[in-house]
Amino acid sequence: MTMPEPLQKAFAGLRVADFAWVGVGPTVSKYLADHGAEVIRVESNTYPEALRRVGPFPGDIPGVDSSGYYANFNSSKLGISLNLKHPRGPELARRLVEQCDVVTESFTPGTMARFGLDYESLRAVRPDLVMISMPLYGQTGPWASYMGYGHVLQAASGFNHLTGWPDGAPIGTGIAYTDFLVPHMGAIGLLAALDYRRRTGQGQYIDFSQFEAAVHGLETAVLDWTANGHEQARMGNRDPEAAPHGCYRCKDGKWLVIACFTEEQWVALKAALGRPDWCDLERMRRRWQRQAEQHEIDRHLGFWVEDITRRPDEPAQSRHETAEGVTIVRYTSYELMRYLQSFGVPAGVVQSPEDLHRDPQLAHRGHYWKLEHPVMGLRTYDAPAFRLSRTPGELTKAAPCLGESNEYVYRQVMGLGEDEFVELLADGAFE
Amino acid sequence: MSQAPPVPLPHPTGPLAGYRVLDFADEKGQLCARLLGELGADVVKVEPREGDRTRQNGPHFRGDQGPESSLYWWAMNAGKRSVTCELRLEAGRALMHRLAAHADVVVETNAPGQAAPLGLDYATLSAVNPGLVVVSITNWGQTGPYRDMLATDLVAVAMGGHMHLNGDEEHGPVRTLAPQAYAQVNLQAAVGALIAVYARGANSGAGQHVDVSMQEAVANAMDNAQATWDIRHVNLSGPGLRRNNTGLPTPKYLYEARDGWVACLAVGGLVGPGSGAIVDWLAATGEDGGLDTPEWRARLVELRPLDDDERSKLEDVLAAFCRIRLKEDLVEEAQRRNAGWAPVFGPSEVVESKHLAARDYWVRVVHEDIGESFVYPGAPWKLGLTPWQQRGRAPHLGEHNEQVYGDLLGMDAAELRRLRMRMVL
Numbered sequence: 001m002t003m004p005e006p007l008q009k010a011f012a013g014l015r016v017a018d019f020a021w022v023g024v025g026p027t028v029s030k031y032l033a034d035h036g037a038e039v040i041r042v043e044s045n046t047y048p049e050a051l052r053r054v055g056p057f058p059g060d061i062p063g064v065d066s067s068g069y070y071a072n073f074n075s076s077k078l079g080i081s082l083n084l085k086h087p088r089g090p091e092l093a094r095r096l097v098e099q100c101d102v103v104t105e106s107f108t109p110g111t112m113a114r115f116g117l118d119y120e121s122l123r124a125v126r127p128d129l130v131m132i133s134m135p136l137y138g139q140t141g142p143w144a145s146y147m148g149y150g151h152v153l154q155a156a157s158g159f160n161h162l163t164g165w166p167d168g169a170p171i172g173t174g175i176a177y178t179d180f181l182v183p184h185m186g187a188i189g190l191l192a193a194l195d196y197r198r199r200t201g202q203g204q205y206i207d208f209s210q211f212e213a214a215v216h217g218l219e220t221a222v223l224d225w226t227a228n229g230h231e232q233a234r235m236g237n238r239d240p241e242a243a244p245h246g247c248y249r250c251k252d253g254k255w256l257v258i259a260c261f262t263e264e265q266w267v268a269l270k271a272a273l274g275r276p277d278w279c280d281l282e283r284m285r286r287r288w289q290r291q292a293e294q295h296e297i298d299r300h301l302g303f304w305v306e307d308i309t310r311r312p313d314e315p316a317q318s319r320h321e322t323a324e325g326v327t328i329v330r331y332t333s334y335e336l337m338r339y340l341q342s343f344g345v346p347a348g349v350v351q352s353p354e355d356l357h358r359d360p361q362l363a364h365r366g367h368y369w370k371l372e373h374p375v376m377g378l379r380t381y382d383a384p385a386f387r388l389s390r391t392p393g394e395l396t397k398a399a400p401c402l403g404e405s406n407e408y409v410y411r412q413v414m415g416l417g418e419d420e421f422v423e424l425l426a427d428g429a430f431e
Numbered sequence: 432m433s434q435a436p437p438v439p440l441p442h443p444t445g446p447l448a449g450y451r452v453l454d455f456a457d458e459k460g461q462l463c464a465r466l467l468g469e470l471g472a473d474v475v476k477v478e479p480r481e482g483d484r485t486r487q488n489g490p491h492f493r494g495d496q497g498p499e500s501s502l503y504w505w506a507m508n509a510g511k512r513s514v515t516c517e518l519r520l521e522a523g524r525a526l527m528h529r530l531a532a533h534a535d536v537v538v539e540t541n542a543p544g545q546a547a548p549l550g551l552d553y554a555t556l557s558a559v560n561p562g563l564v565v566v567s568i569t570n571w572g573q574t575g576p577y578r579d580m581l582a583t584d585l586v587a588v589a590m591g592g593h594m595h596l597n598g599d600e601e602h603g604p605v606r607t608l609a610p611q612a613y614a615q616v617n618l619q620a621a622v623g624a625l626i627a628v629y630a631r632g633a634n635s636g637a638g639q640h641v642d643v644s645m646q647e648a649v650a651n652a653m654d655n656a657q658a659t660w661d662i663r664h665v666n667l668s669g670p671g672l673r674r675n676n677t678g679l680p681t682p683k684y685l686y687e688a689r690d691g692w693v694a695c696l697a698v699g700g701l702v703g704p705g706s707g708a709i710v711d712w713l714a715a716t717g718e719d720g721g722l723d724t725p726e727w728r729a730r731l732v733e734l735r736p737l738d739d740d741e742r743s744k745l746e747d748v749l750a751a752f753c754r755i756r757l758k759e760d761l762v763e764e765a766q767r768r769n770a771g772w773a774p775v776f777g778p779s780e781v782v783e784s785k786h787l788a789a790r791d792y793w794v795r796v797v798h799e800d801i802g803e804s805f806v807y808p809g810a811p812w813k814l815g816l817t818p819w820q821q822r823g824r825a826p827h828l829g830e831h832n833e834q835v836y837g838d839l840l841g842m843d844a845a846e847l848r849r850l851r852m853r854m855v856l
C-alpha cells in the first residue's frame with residue numbers, strides 16, 4: 001500500500017472579493033476560505049459590518065476588532081478597508097475584482113449598482129467572474145427593498161409558525177435562524193457555478209434570495225398545504241409520525257429527548273422502562289393508537305425520567321426500603337441517555353453551548369478550533385460539519401481585524417505603487 | 432474527471448450537468464441529492480426491492496398510506512430516477528459497482544460500519560472508481576465515542592445544541608416541527624460534496640471521502656451562542672417572545688396583530704438610530720403612549736441599554752399599536768419607515784406570498800400518474816447562465832430500471848429479467 005499523494009487544497013489559487021456582511025454572506029465565503037481560497041473581506045470603518053457591532057466582546061468592551069460573533073464566521077479570511085463613498089473607492093473595488101474569481105455581496109438590491117459594482121460592470125473587467133448576491137428577498141419583487149435579519153425572515157418563511165406550543169405564540173427559534181440555514185444553500189449554488197466555470201471557463205451571476213432558500217427548509221409543510229390543503233402548525237415537541245416524541249426534565253437540571261418512530265424503538269423503550277403496566281395497555285399497542293395517547297405517555301415518561309435521574313450530588317445507587325429490598329440505580333441525564341441508547345431507544349440530552357464545548361464526540365471530530373486573534377486572544381471557532389479525507393478544511397487564521405490586509409492586497413494583489421497607496425491612505429480612501 | 436457517458440435526460444441545463452449522483456440516503460441525505468439534481472446532475476435513487484423506508488413517511492397524499500403517496504417522498508425525491516437493487520446479495524453489490532463506475536458522487540447514510548457489508552464503504556467504492564466522491568452522512572460521524580448511538584431529528588437538534596436556544600422558561604426547550612437537523616445536515620453535506628467535486632479539478636480527478644456529522648451540522652446553527660459561551664461564559668437558552676443576544680436582555684420582538692403576528696426587531700425599531708421614524712408613526716396616529724417627547728426620542732437613540740421599566744414601556748406601546756392593525760399593513764408601513772419588520776407566515780401564507788409570486792418562484796409539478804399537478808418550492812438560486820430546474824415528480828419504485836441499467840450498463844431485457852428472478856431487482 002502506498003499512501004495517496006498529498007493533494008492541493010480544494011480552492012487553491014481561487015481569490016474572492018467578499019462584499020457580503022452579517023451572517024449569511026460571511027458563512028458562504030468561510031467555506032471557501034477554510035478550504036484554501038484567498039477570501040478578502042471588503043469593509044469600511046465609515047459603516048462597520050453589523051456583526052462587528054454586536055457581541056459577545058471580551059470583557060464586554062465593544063470594539064470593531066473584538067466581536068466573537070464576527071470572528072466565528074470569518075476564519076481564514078483576509079480583510080481590507082475601503083470606503084466606497086470615497087471618489088476613488090468604486091474604481092479601487094473594480095481593480096480588486098479584476099484580480100478575483102468570485103464576488104459575494106448581500107446588500108439591499110441596487111447598492112452595488114450605485115457604486116458601479118453590479119455584475120454587468122464587473123464582468124467588463126473580469127469576464128469569467130462568478131458573482132452571487134444574497135439579500136433577504138432577492139433582486140426583484142415587491143419586497144426586494146425590505147430590510148431585516150434572520151429573526152424576521154424566520155417569521156416570514158414559516159419557521160415561527162412551526163415552532164412553539166400549540167396553544168401558544170409562534171415563538172420561533174431563539175436565534176436569527178435563517179442566517180444559519182440559508183448560507184449553506186447559497187454556498188451550494190455558488191460552488192455549482194464555480195465548478196461549471198472550472199469545466200467551461202464561463203462565469204455567471206446568481207440572484208440568491210434568502211427567503212426562497214429558507215422555504216426549502218420546511219420539509220413537507222408546503223406540499224401538505226398545496227396537495228392536501230392541510231396547514232401544518234407548531235405542536236411543541238410532538239411529531240405526527242412518532243410517539244412518544246418529547247422532551248423531559250431530569251433532576252440534574254437538564255432536559256432529555258426521547259423519540260420512538262418504529263415498533264422496534266417502542267419495544268426497546270418498554271424494556272428500558274421495565275415494562276410498567278401502562279405501556280402494555282391495549283390502547284398503547286400500535287403507533288397510531290399511541291399517537292392519540294401522547295398526553296398520557298408524556299405524563300408517565302415525565303415522572304419516570306424525573307424519578308430515575310439524580311442531582312449531581314446524589315449517589316448513583318441507593319438501597320430503597322421496598323419489599324424486595326432492591327438497589328435502585330439513578331442516573332445523570334447523560335447516563336440515562338446511554339442507558340436508553342443501550343436498549344436501542346433514540347435519546348439525547350438537550351446540550352447547552354457549554355456542553356457542546358465539552359462534548360466528547362465534537363472533540364473527537366475536532367469541531368472547535370482555537371485560533372489566536374491579535375485583539376481577542378485565543379478564541380473558539382466552528383469548523384464545517386464535514387471532513388474531506390484528502391483535502392480537509394483548515395482554519396488557517398483568526399478573523400481579520402478591519403483593514404489588516406490593506407498593504408498586501410492593495411500593493412501586491414492590486415499592484416498599487418507605494419506613492420499611490422500612501423496618497424489614497426492619506427486621503428481617506430481606506431477608511 | 433469523470434469518464435461517465437453523457438446524461439441522457441433531455442434537459443441537462445444546470446451547472447452540474449454531466450455529473451451523476453447515486454443516492455442511497457435516508458432523511459439525512461435525500462434533499463442533498465435532490466438539490467444536486469436540480470442543479471443539473473442525473474440523480475439515481477437506489478432502493479431495496481421492497482422500496483425505500485422513507486416511502487412510508489407521512490404526511491400522505493389525501494391520507495392514502497401507499498408507497499407512492501408519501502408527501503415526504505414526493506418532496507425529497509422529486510426529479511430523481513429510481514432503480515431497485517438488492518445490496519444484501521453479492522449480485523446486487525456487483526451491479527451497483529458497475530453503476531458506480533459511471534457516477535461522480537455517492538450519497539449514503541448507513542451507520543458507521545454498516546456501509547461495508549453493502550459494498551458502499553469508501554475503500555470498496557474508490558477501488559471501483561477512484562474519481563468518486565463518496566458522501567457519508569451519519570448521526571455523529573464515522574468515528575468517535577458516540578458513533579454508534581441512534582438519532583432522529585429530535586435527538587440531533589438536542590445533542591447539537593440548537594434546541595437549547597429555543598423555547599421558554601415555563602415549558603423548556605422546543606423543536607421546529609419541520610425537522611431542522613435533517614435540513615441542516617442535507618444542505619451542509621451538499622456543500623461538502625461540491626467542495627470535493629471541485630477539488631477533483633485541482634487534483635487530476637482524484638475523488639475522496641466526505642464524512643458528515645448531523646450533530647456537527649446542528650452545532651453550526653447556533654448563532655452566536657458558541658462564541659457567547661467562549662467569551663462570556665453564559666449559556667443562551669429559550670427566550671420565548673424575546674430573542675437570544677449574548678445573554679443580555681432583549682425586548683420582545685414578536686407582537687400580536689389583529690390577524691396574526693408580526694416580527695419586529697428591537698421593539699419595532701424603537702431602539703437605535705432609526706427610532707425617530709417609528710415614534711413619528713406612533714405619534715401620527717396618537718398612539719405614541721408618551722414617547723413623542725424630546726427626552727424619550729433622545730433616550731431611544733442612546734447606546735446605553737434599556738432598563739426593565741423602559742423596555743416594558745416600549746413593549747406595551749407597540750403591543751397596543753399592533754393589536755388593532757393587520758399584519759401586512761403594519762409591515763408595509765414599517766418597511767417604508769426603514770424598520771425591518773416581517774409578518775409571521777404559516778405555510779399557506781408563504782405559498783400565497785405576493786412577493787414570491789412576483790418573482791415567479793413556485794413550480795407546478797405534474798403527477799401524470801394520478802392526473803394532477805401540485806405546487807412545489809422553486810429555485811433557491813436564479814443562475815444567469817445555467818438555470819436551476821425542477822425535473823418532475825418523485826419516481827415510482829424501480830421506475831427507471833430499464834432506462835438506467837439499459838442505457839448506462841447496456842443490459843438487455845433478458846439480463847434484467849434474470850436479475851429480477853434472482854431477486855436482485
